[in-house]
Amino acid sequence: MVNQEAPAWLQNYPSEVSASYQYSKRPLADFLKESAEEYPEKKAIHFMGRDMTYQELYDYSKQFANALKSHGVEKGDRVAIMLANTPQSVISYYGALLAGGIVVQTNPLFVEREIEQQMIDSGAKVLVCLDMVFPRVQKIRNNTKLEHVFVTGIKDFLPFPKNKIYPFIQKKNTGMKIEVSYDHMTHHWKESVERASKEWEDVKIDSREDLALIQYTGGTTGTPKGVMLTHYNLVVNTEQCIKWMYQAEKGNERILAALPFFHVYGMTTAMNLSIMHAAELVIVPKFDAKQVLKTIEKKKVTLFPGAPTMYIAITNHPDLEKHDLSSIKACLSGAAPLPKEVQGTFERKTGGKLVEGYGLTETSPVAASNPIWEVRKHGSIGMPWPDTEMAILDQENGTFADINEVGEIAIRGPQVMQGYWQKEEETKAVFQEDWFKSGDMGYQDENGYFYIVDRKKDMIIAGGFNIYPREIEEVLYEHEAILEAAVIGVPDPYRGETVKAFVVFKEGQELSEKELEKFCRTKLAAYKIPRVFETRKELPKTLVGKVLRRVLVEEEMSKTAEDDEMKKQG
CATH class of the missing domain: 3.30.300.30 (ANL, C-terminal domain)
Structure with a gap:
């Protein structure tokens, strides 16, 4: 621990949360298998009127793993996923992990130059993308190591008649008719999955050593780098989230997935949390305040991880008072400071709790947050999660700073990355022994709450x-x-x-x-x-x-x- 036997933050821990836990050393995809075995007929996903059970989700994921295997994907191969929030995104993610692949999440908003950079750096062998972004992929694929591209569309998992109507709506909104020519290197995602077997033989995974994800970030410098996260990193952070949200009941929650899965925040706090806790994942492909208000009320959403802009849009929406949001139990806000008035308005309307947290891609991503149901401090990013330590480093000499003294926030814990993909020097630069230097400037108060005052860099x-x-x-x-x-x-x-x-x-x-x-x-x-x-x-x-x-x-x-x-x- 840092300069003291018992860190100050432990004095303010909820009584229901321990300072330390034993974490599972199983591969991340094992939790989908477990939920399917325990809750086979329970809803795993709700997407625009279509429901999918845990057994169906697990079967589809095994089928996609077999489809990847049939096209030569082996353990350690990189599988890029360039999808909006859809069932296909969840299936492709867990299917790639089942196959022993390393997922490379890619933002579907990227233009050709950005896609090309990421594919070349990661060495991705396979890419899963939406039909509407396929033309961008086609322009750059010959410059990369991509061998296979699986193409899917929003309509593929819509119920009838939405699946028939959607292409016309898509054409009206985008002004383009989506056409894809399929061949031995370009595959129809849904047909490939449905043709594949549901039988699956597990690939041997070393949770602590084997990578599950390469997630690109500018880190603390601005140059895009692939953050290497193991199965263990992601499992630990998801289990930490479950422990922190101790009032959440396994098998009984409904989590709103408005955060994009291609961002590690949405991946952990919405998708992975939902699968591990056997919750119903209520997916919205794109955040729209009006639609989200309707969805929370209709689906009785209980957990809603998000960004301040989402809560701002909701609390300022003219139809706010027309909707019943009382099902909300808890919301974890990240990615930017949370305005006090927004927190207050949201909590008054829902009766649930909205707290601010903190993390980075390099920490899988959550390192700290305010207690949800106990003492919170506005303006603070809260306190470190179980088995996580945070300290303030003096900028002059790298020693630990005193209480209320501003310095660089450093973090260590089992959720901290293994390093940057193929960038040894950049990795060394952000570690001081086993402390990860965040690049954020802040301080710790006498009660163990941390505050950010500025960014070391200009992100x-x-x-x-x-x-x-x-x-x-x-x-x-x-x-x-x-x-x-x-x-x-x-x-x-x-x-x-x-x-x-x-x-x-x-x-x-x-x-x-x-x-x-x-x-x-x-x-x-x-x-x-x-x-x-x-x-x-x-x-x-x-x-x-x-x-x-x-x-x-x-x-x-x-x-x-x-x-x-x-x-x-x-």
């Missing part, structure tokens, strides 16, 4: 998505008219932060905001595109020519303060 969190300025800057620099570029996050009442780009044009050249946005749209996922552009004659720099983003941030903060003051006076 932007907008709507729950991590956005790295360097990536956007590199895209802007590709334009022949741009001389210099800098990107920062600026306050946004809905997204938490939004992206602002400062550009200096080459002499005699200039672009409009619309032209800049159009250029970025060809290179970046929609959520990364700057919402504001500002033209400058020059950017603030150090003596060696490094752009000072912090100066730009301070200027924006000053502008915001002046605007607020003028509004008060006006």
